[in-house]
Amino acid sequence: MTARYLAALLLLAAPAGASEFAVNSRDLADQKAVFATVESRNVVPARARIGGTIGALSAHDGDAVLPGQPIAIVGDAKLVLQLGALDAQIAGVQAQLAQSQADLSRAETLFRQGSGPRVTMDQARTAAEIAAATLRARTAEREVLRQNLAEGAVMAPVAGRVLQIPLTAGSVVLPGDTVAMIAEQRFILRLRVPERLATGLRPGDTVRLDTGQLGVASKTVGRITLIYPQIAEGRVVADAEVDDLGDYFVGERIRVWIDAGTRRGIVIPPAYVRTRAGLDTVTLRGAGEIPVQRGQETGDGLEILSGLRDGDVLVTP
Numbered sequence: 069m070t071a072r073y074l075a076a077l078l079l080l081a082a083p084a085g086a087s088e089f090a091v092n093s094r095d096l097a098d099q100k101a102v103f104a105t106v107e108s109r110n111v112v113p114a115r116a117r118i119g120g121t122i123g124a125l126s127a128h129d130g131d132a133v134l135p136g137q138p139i140a141i142v143g144d145a146k147l148v149l150q151l152g153a154l155d156a157q158i159a160g161v162q163a164q165l166a167q168s169q170a171d172l173s174r175a176e177t178l179f180r181q182g183s184g185p186r187v188t189m190d191q192a193r194t195a196a197e198i199a200a201a202t203l204r205a206r207t208a209e210r211e212v213l214r215q216n217l218a219e220g221a222v223m224a225p226v227a228g229r230v231l232q233i234p235l236t237a238g239s240v241v242l243p244g245d246t247v248a249m250i251a252e253q254r255f256i257l258r259l260r261v262p263e264r265l266a267t268g269l270r271p272g273d274t275v276r277l278d279t280g281q282l283g284v285a286s287k288t289v290g291r292i293t294l295i296y297p298q299i300a301e302g303r304v305v306a307d308a309e310v311d312d313l314g315d316y317f318v319g320e321r322i323r324v325w326i327d328a329g330t331r332r333g334i335v336i337p338p339a340y341v342r343t344r345a346g347l348d349t350v351t352l353r354g355a356g357e358i359p360v361q362r363g364q365e366t367g368d369g370l371e372i373l374s375g376l377r378d379g380d381v382l383v384t385p
Contacts, residue, residue, distance in 0.1 A: 088353065089340055091380040096333040096371065099276070099325040099364070104259040106313065106320040108251035112226050116241045117219040120144035125237055127248065133224040139233070139248050142220040142241055147213060154210045161203045168196035228252045231318060251318050257290060257308040265328045266304035269295060275308050278323040290324075334376050335369040342385040353381040 120142040127139045172192040178184025231249045241247065257277075261269060269292065277288040290310035298305075308324075341362065342349050349357045350372075360375030 087384050089336060089382045091334055091336065091376050091378060091382065093332045093334050093378050095330045096335065096366065097327040098329045098331045100265055100328040101323055101325050102259060102261050102265070103321050104257040104275075104308070104324045106255050106317060106322065107258045108228065108318060109254070109256055109307070110226070110252040111231065112228070112250050112252060113246040114139050114222055114224055114248040114250055116140075116142050116222055116245045116247055117243060118142055118144060118147075118216055119242045120147075120220060120240070122235055122237050122239045122241060122247070125233065125235075127224075127230050127233065129230055129232060131230045132228070133230060133250060134227050135224060137224045138221050139224055139230070140222040140235070142222060142247075144216075144220070147217050151210065151213050151217070154206060154213060158203065158206045158210065161199060161206055165196065165199035165203055168192065168199045172196045222247045224248075224250055226250060226252050229318075255313050255318070256293075257310055257313065257322065257324065259292075259306045259308060259324065259326070260303040261306060261326065263299055263302055263304055265326070266295075266306075268327065268329060269304065269306060271295060273327055275310075276325040277310065333363075334372045334378075335366055336372055336376070336382060338365070338370045340382045340384060341370060349385075350376070351383050351385050353383050357385070 121144070123141045123143045125140045127133055127137070133139065172189070172195070175184055175189040175192040179186060179189045228250045231251050233248045235241065235247055257275070259275070271292055271294065273292045275290050275292060277290065288310065290308040290313075292306050292308045294307040296305040296307075336350070340350050341360070342351075342357075347359055348362050349359050351357050358375060361373040363371035363373045365371070
């Protein structure tokens with residue numbers, strides 16, 4: 069009779085519709101803060117294919133470019149002069165070919181009529197063939213020269229953003245000189261993790277970003293895609309892909325959290341925490357409202373750093 073009476077009192081004391089949660093500690097991922105930089109997976113140079121003088125720049129630092137988009141024009145006045153000389157040579161060879169073909173036609177006619185020797189016809193045929201071959205050679209040389217002129221256009225090799233153009237219009241370049249540096253599209257986060265924290269790092273692990281630095285309110289996470297095997301200056305380098313990372317600033321430093329082992333901790337649903345005047349409290353069954361210290365949000369709740377212990381039973385406030 070007494071047990072039933074106490075149970076009835078507890079039921080009446082609990083708020084209507086109140087739910088309960090039993091506090092139990094569990095293993096949590098121990099996250100450590102490290103710094104990462106926004107970088108391009110590849111920084112590709114756009115090089116000049118011919119030597120000459122830069123006549124015009126059609127891109128500038130910070131511009132987004134597509135594959136094959138012109139960045140600069142390199143001109144060489146000597147190529148234009150050589151092209152004019154070849155055009156004149158081709159015109160002369162064409163005249164020689166026309167004369168050789170006319171001589172061959174007359175020699176063949178005289179040979180058929182029995183008025184001309186065969187050797188004259190053979191000589192005329194050879195002269196016509198030499199003129200035709202010379203014309204083909206000069207025409208091929210002109211096409212090579214035109215291709216050299218066309219290669220004066222410096223094209224973007226990949227889609228991305230121009231990081232730097234160290235030259236100006238009027239600068240002299242040689243074949244192979246770098247005209248622009250282009251960061252390949254789709255930027256990544258490059259982490260440099262102390263080797264004592266990198267022992268448990270694996271491809272596919274989740275990294276959490278400091279969203280305040282990115283200027284967004286939503287939770288931003290990424291996944292490690294590559295861990296480099298070489299340790300430099302006591303740090304392990306790893307790449308992480310993050311959606312909506314942006315593609316403008318290269319080298320921007322962002323704080324991220326990585327998993328570095330496990331630890332024991334308490335996680336409760338956020339609905340059991342009440343915040344008033346900057347103070348976080350929870351309601352314990354039979355003990356009333358007590359203050360707690362909140363930690364980071366996990367995937368399934370809110371970590372409590374202090375104020376609770378195993379066996380406590382929470383009720384909704």
